[in-house]
Amino acid sequence: MRDCGRRCVYCAASLDFARATLDHVYPLAKGGAHAPGNVVAACPSCNRLKADMLPSEFFMRYPWAGSNFIHHARAVHRALKRQARRAVSLAFAGVRAAA
Numbered sequence: 001m002r003d004c005g006r007r008c009v010y011c012a013a014s015l016d017f018a019r020a021t022l023d024h025v026y027p028l029a030k031g032g033a034h035a036p037g038n039v040v041a042a043c044p045s046c047n048r049l050k051a052d053m054l055p056s057e058f059f060m061r062y063p064w065a066g067s068n069f070i071h072h073a074r075a076v077h078r079a080l081k082r083q084a085r086r087a088v089s090l091a092f093a094g095v096r097a098a099a
């Protein structure tokens with residue numbers, strides 16, 4: 001919680017302890033670790049939205065979540081942030097290509 005500045009790392013909504021949920025950035029269901037570098041604080045709606053998506057899928061589909069993640073998820077593994085940056089830039093490139 002402290003590491004994430006008491007915000008949801010995906011939508012940046014401020015969280016209190018009662019509403020905060022823990023999200024595994026790389027889902028446990030897909031082999032992610034239950035370890036500090038893979039766990040972030042998220043609001044219930046983002047947690048539901050993400051469900052068992054891989055971080056790259058999730059950030060491609062919701063680039064706003066990726067941008068917030070890059071800014072707010074300070075304690076996650078660098079590899080996850082790299083993935084997020086890549087997914088967000090691909091998503092924005094796709095938007096430009098479609099426009």
Ligand SMILES: [Zn+2]
Nearest residue numbers: 008011043046
């Ligand atoms: Zn959220």
